[in-house]
Amino acid sequence: MNKKIIVTICREFCSGGKEVGEKLAAKIGCEFYDKKLISLAAKKSGFTETIFENVDEKPTNSFLYSIAMGTPSTTGLFFQNNDFLTNDKLFAIQSDVIRNIARNKSAVIVGRCSDYILREEERLVKVYIRADKDFRIKRLLEINPDVDPKHAESILHKTDKKRGHYYSYYTGREWDNISNYDLVLNTSKIGIDNSVEQILNFISFLD
Secondary structure (H helix, E strand, O other), rough: OOOOOHHHEEOOOOOHHHHHHHHHHHHOOOOOEEHHHHHHHHHHHOOOHHHHHHHHOOOOOOOOHHHHHHOOOOOOEEEHHHHHHHHOHHHHHHHHHHHHHHHHHHHHEEEHHHHHHHHOOOEEEEEEEEHHHHHHHHHHHOOOOOOOHHHHHHHHHHHHHHHHHHEEEEEHHOOOOHHHHHHEEHHHHOOOOHHHHHHHHHHHHOO
């Protein structure tokens, strides 16, 4: 692909969004960013990866947000190098990393509000990956065989809820509102590979 293209992928938990992103990046011939963003943010800031992992796509624990959610808390503050780091500061560091990636080259980026952070990008394709509940439960149990099947649906719900709260806090938008995205794909209906092809087909109309 000659022109730079940025694809962001928001995804329901265990919908196959990461796999779609990896295969898409291979087809485009560009870098894929998911957990790699944590390493880059840690390197940029000088803080440990553990700090970023602890807040990765989880709701902020800032005081005002906790009040809004009805769960006042003083957790979510980290002490390092004699400074208190709030989740908001960590989000700002990661956002800078995402913008730097998009500034220089094509990329496929999963989660971390990347669709919103890069909303001013001229050639940006925003994708939302979803799947039916039974499909997602099956994938969860395949990936994590130690999970009790009785708890699988609850795990899906709680993880999606955390991602939704994180997204809403930093963007002011609803995570699962389809109007936020250019493409919404159901992997349980069309499969992983066909989802990749649908995104590629969409990109072809931009050239």
